[in-house]
Amino acid sequence: MKKVLFLLVAFALIIGFTCCANTGENAAAGEDQAKTENVEKKVDINELVAKAKAEGANWSVDEWKAAFKDLLIAAKPMLDFMKDFKEKLEKDPAAAATMMEGLEKNNDLESIGKAFEEFSNAAEATANGKAVLDDEDWGKQQLKELGYPEDVLK
Numbered sequence: 001m002k003k004v005l006f007l008l009v010a011f012a013l014i015i016g017f018t019c020c021a022n023t024g025e026n027a028a029a030g031e032d033q034a035k036t037e038n039v040e041k042k043v044d045i046n047e048l049v050a051k052a053k054a055e056g057a058n059w060s061v062d063e064w065k066a067a068f069k070d071l072l073i074a075a076k077p078m079l080d081f082m083k084d085f086k087e088k089l090e091k092d093p094a095a096a097a098t099m100m101e102g103l104e105k106n107n108d109l110e111s112i113g114k115a116f117e118e119f120s121n122a123a124e125a126t127a128n129g130k131a132v133l134d135d136e137d138w139g140k141q142q143l144k145e146l147g148y149p150e151d152v153l154k
Helices: 002-021 045-058 061-091 093-103 108-124 127-134 136-145
Strands: none
Touching: 045 061, 045 108, 061 093, 061 108, 061 127, 061 136, 108 127
């Protein structure tokens, strides 16, 4: 689970830095971003992080697992975008550049990356949260259930 969270944070930061470096004027407004069909639950990632910081020390392993699953649900749009971006980059680099320019107006990826880092730090500070972070099999199972791209599981 640690590897998955680290990968998500690292990729979000890379995308964030890349977005800030682009200076396109007429960028698409993120229309190319993938929509989440399989995940109906809406999760406020900032609320989840605040709750983990405030109450996480008292959470059981099952409560931490539920919180991690909510975090993965909240990050699903980011991973869908990464998958679409990778496909477009291979097929049409110009379209991929347009997608990146569209992200300049959208700081969601960078904020999700920071939220992952804060959440991970809150989990590391507790025994039960650390146990969930160390449970890679559970993490991989959750990623499969949520329909994350296969290359995230490696």
